[in-house]
Amino acid sequence: MVSFILSLVALILGYLLYGRFVEKVFGPDDRVTPAVAKADGVDYLVLPGWKIFMIQFLNIAGTGPIFGAILGAKFGPVAYLWIVLGCIFAGATHDYLSGMLSMRNDGASLPELIGKYLGRNAKMVMLAFTVLLLIMVGTVFVYSPAEILHSIWGSSLFWIIVIFAYYVIATMLPIDKIIGKIYPLFAFSLLFMAGALMVMLFVKMPQLPELWTHFYNMGAEAEPEKWTDQIFPCLFITIACGAISGFHATQSPLMARCVKSEHMGRPIFYGAMITEGVVALIWATVSSWFFYGSPAPGYELIAAVNTGFSTSASAVVIIVCNDWLGVAGAILALLGVVAAPITSGDTAFRSARLIIGEWLHIDQRPIIKRLAICLPLFISSIAMLVWQIENPDGFNIIWQYFGWANQTLSVFTLWTLTVYLVRQKKPYIITLIPALLMTTVCTTFLFVSKQAFHLPENIGYLLGILCLVVALVWFIVWYRKEKSKLV
Structure with missing residues (x-):
């Protein structure tokens, strides 16, 4: 518990400290924001700061800081280090x-x-890549809540x-009609659970297990025949939304179009991510008890579990919430896990x-468009969902591709931010180091992953280092x- x-x-x-430093580097000011300058009543409109925070937190959370943290905890307490x-x-x-950069560019x-x-x-490459990733997100985030709800009632x-019916309605309506009204409630449920x-x-x-006594891959020790993933790069792909x-x-950009003042950015964007990190940290700790707790692992103390270390992430959520929080608490907690x-x-x-719509220059105020x-x-x-259901390991395959695509998108974002900071003559090192790290993570994972090139690890790691050198x-x-040019 000390590591936690x-x-x-x-x-x-x-x-409190680094977040304020990053805010100072960017330098928010009193200019008119897109929510005011481009108000259209659909996607550009001013919302209260607390509501934007709750929506942003729920938007970025999903099952990532829960399922990712549970799977990441199988590596051991080294997961704490990556989360923090x-x-x-x-x-x-x-x-x-x-x-903030989206806000400075009219909500781009x-x-x-x-x-x-x-x-x-x-x-053009990232346009297709991003849309494909977003479709994958919508797909994987249908299956997992449906399975949890199925365990309670219905098929x-x-x-x-x-x-899917809800997706159609929520995607089409103005942002304040459904998202602005029910998201804060769901965000509260998720925060209550945590x-x-x-x-x-x-x-x-x-x-x-504490970080300083178990700084190694505990999963490989617990189940060496099945758990073959390495801390680098697999942990960095497994825990994404919590890191x-x-x-x-x-x-x-959805929330950048609803913020009234740039000075609200740090609690909304930086703060929501730190909150998500706290949620991931809690679930990593709960899962550490479930897989490695002393005097006996959690799954040995719960009669309903017979899969031990191999227990799925969704099963861990259901079992722990029911065992720890009782019926009423488990219902509210599961509401958060399902809603996210x-x-x-x-x-x-x-x-x-x-x-x-932005790419094709389509006015999206008419609902037909x-x-x-x-x-x-x-x-x-x-x-994609039909293929996933028809294939026995379909969900895991899509989730792994989603995880890699997700982190690859962060690479392009970090390089974009680095170029911006260089051109603004600001301390670009704050994004350059993460950009180099994630470039190495994603390329190495591509080389060693069973779903990609699946090269021998020594060759895959060498190529990953080569990609780092090329990027630098x-x-x-x-x-x-x-x-x-700037001189």
């Missing part, structure tokens, strides 16, 4: 700067920002139909609609050219 407490304190201090350092120095910085979507700072070719097919579990952790005070996630940069992915799914489709953009998105998602040399060459 220190990590929790570090996240809070990260928001990744969240403070990479994820929250990434979210804040991408949200991520592909537009990438095109402005990395060039037209990068924009999975029934809940899939209900969730808070209740944290209280129970302090009540139970389980003996857990850094490119998906967040597609969501921040559904709401992230519908805002993913909403982001895709806005990105396509919104529908024309949305129909192909929903049809593509349904086709490319930046140095570009920086010198850019510096000569």
